[in-house]
Amino acid sequence: xxxxxxxxxxxxxxxxxxxxxxxxxxxxxxxxxxxxxxxxxxxxxxxxxxxxxxxxxxxxxxxxxxxxxxxxxxxxxxxxxxxxxxxxxxxxxxxxxxxxxxxxxxxxxxxxxxxxxxxxxxxxxxxxxxxxxxxxxxxxxxxxxxxxxxxxxxxxxxxxxxxxxxxxxxxxxxxxxxxxxxxxxxxxxxxxxxxxxxxxxxxxxxxxxxxxxxxxxxxxxxxxxxxxxxxxxxxxxxxxxxxxxxxxxxxxxxxxxxxxxxxxxxxxxxxxxxxxxxxxxxxxxxxxxxxxxxxxxxxxxxxxxxxxxxxxxxxxxxx
Numbered sequence: 001x002x003x004x005x006x007x008x009x010x011x012x013x014x015x016x017x018x019x020x021x022x023x024x025x026x027x028x029x030x031x032x033x034x035x036x037x038x039x040x041x042x043x044x045x046x047x048x049x050x051x052x053x054x055x056x057x058x059x060x061x062x063x064x065x066x067x068x069x070x071x072x073x074x075x076x077x078x079x080x081x082x083x084x085x086x087x088x089x090x091x092x093x094x095x096x097x098x099x100x101x102x103x104x105x106x107x108x109x110x111x112x113x114x115x116x117x118x119x120x121x122x123x124x125x126x127x128x129x130x131x132x133x134x135x136x137x138x139x140x141x142x143x144x145x146x147x148x149x150x151x152x153x154x155x156x157x158x159x160x161x162x163x164x165x166x167x168x169x170x171x172x173x174x175x176x177x178x179x180x181x182x183x184x185x186x187x188x189x190x191x192x193x194x195x196x197x198x199x200x201x202x203x204x205x206x207x208x209x210x211x212x213x214x215x216x217x218x219x220x221x222x223x224x225x226x227x228x229x230x231x232x233x234x235x236x237x238x239x240x241x242x243x244x245x246x247x248x249x250x251x252x253x254x255x256x257x258x259x260x261x262x263x264x265x266x267x268x269x270x271x272x273x274x275x276x277x278x279x280x281x282x283x284x285x286x287x288x289x290x291x292x293x294x295x296x297x298x299x300x301x302x303x304x305x306x307x308x309x310x311x312x313x314x315x316x317x318x319x
Contacts (some may be wrong), residue, residue, distance in 0.1 A: 001033035002124050005088040006056075007079055008039050009098055010047035017197045018094035020158035023054050025151045026092045027159065028121045033089075036060060039084050040075060040173065042068035053161035058169045060086075066175035069182040070098055074175030075285045076105035082130065082171055083110060088146065090124070095150035095253070096196065103150050113142035119155040133249050133272040154255030154276030155160070188244060193228045195247065200258045203230030203247055203274070207263020207284055208303060211240040218262055224311055230254070232270050248273035263303050266291030274317045283307070 006026035008019035026035045035043060037056040039048045041063065048061035062078050079102070083091050091106055095117045107114040119137065121130040126141045127149060141150075195201065202219035202225065211255035214235065222229045230247040231240070247254055249272040259277035265291055266282075274280070275294050282295035283306050292298040299306060 002029055002031075002089050003087050004030040004035045004090045004092060005031055005079075005083050005086060006035065006037045006092045007099075008037055008051060009094065009096065010039055010041060010044055013044075013046035015047050015050055016094075016096075017158065018096050018099075018153045020054075021153040022092050022099075022151045023051075023056075023159035024156040025118070025121055025149070026090075027055055029090050029092065030055075036086050036088070038062060038079065038171070040067045040078055045168070051073060051303040052165045052168065054159050054166075056166045058167055060169050060171045062171040062173035064173040064175055067173060069185060071178055071180055072105055073178040073180060074103050075102050076109060077176050078171075078173045079106050080109035081174065083146070084123075085171070091146070091148045093148075093150050095152050095195070099150045103148055107148040110146045110148065111144065112146040112148045114150075115140050115142055115150040116150045117152045118149050119152050130272070133268045134275065135268065145244055151168055152253060154253050188242070192222060193270040195230055195245070195252050195254055196229045198228035198254075198264040199256050200225050200227035200260075201230050201247070201254060201256045201274075201277075202227045202260040202262065203232070203264060204235065204241075204262045205232040205264035205270070206234050207265070207286075208235070209263070213303075214240055215238075217303050220263075221260065221307055221311055225258075226256075227260075228256075230274075232264055232267070234267075261291050261295065262307065264288050264291050266294065278286070283310075 004026045006022050010018040035058045036058050037051050043058045044061045048059045051059045092105050118127040118129045131138050139285040148272045206215040213297035216264040223272045231245045235242050236246045248270040253273045257278045259280045280295045282291045283296045283299045287300045
């Protein structure tokens with residue numbers, strides 16, 4: 001029977017939304033077996049306590065001053081130690097920037113095979129994962145005794161609390177002596193929600209015409225809706241917006257409740273990062289734009305006219 005260890009990400013004592021998708025995958029893998037959840041940090045007690053009720057036999061709080069800030073080397077060591085201590089057959093992480101960074105190192109320490117960015121669990125050793133920008137879905141089998149997977153957050157529903165409570169257990173974390181050290185973290189502060197955490201995202205592409213055009217259409221609509229802002233790789237490469245706003249295969253993969261695609265043609269690279277959105281609204285003046293093939297609602301119109309009119313109607317509804 002499987003013993004699954006899910007590694008949850010936390011910041012400031014709060015568990016990140018992406019971790020709930022990893023827990024869902026962990027629950028699927030642990031059927032008939034046991035699921036454990038691990039949380040790392042300088043003091044992850046609050047985050048660990050918040051994960052009680054998600055079906056884990058134990059939630060392990062791995063606390064150490066050396067885990068105050070994320071570094072791949074110490075985090076990989078502690079996760080591998082935790083997996084060994086609990087006899088884990090599977091280690092599951094969300095396919096976030098952190099998860100993608102640390103998972104291969106965990107697999108190397110455990111002598112484990114790894115499947116990245118999985119979109120479905122077939123059985124305890126077989127997983128589906130998108131390839132070629134999502135145009136192909138492959139089934140991969142991991143043949144090692146221990147298996148490591150990262151979970152595509154947009155393909156798994158967020159786990160809901162309500163299962164048996166379990167217990168929080170302290171884990172004596174030893175991060176070792178890493179060759180790298182944390183210097184500083186320069187956080188991009190914004191009143192808007194993070195792309196991967198937002199329930200509404202307003203994205204813009206080349207159809208916004210310029211950096212000024214993006215600011216005049218995408219950002220006001222996002223602020224009115226309390227949404228995050230996103231962008232295509234093309235305008236990130238052109239320097240219109242920061243690269244942490246990029247949605248797509250080489251950017252962030254998102255699956256909000258509502259996704260606005262403004263002036264976005266619908267290139268495969270971008271669609272691969274947002275096609276899991278629950279409702280997609282596209283506005284583009286080109287009636288043949290590929291984005292309309294994945295959109296739930298499409299409007300062929302000039303953004304400069306359509307977006308202000310849309311905002312006026314939203315204001316009326318909001319009163």
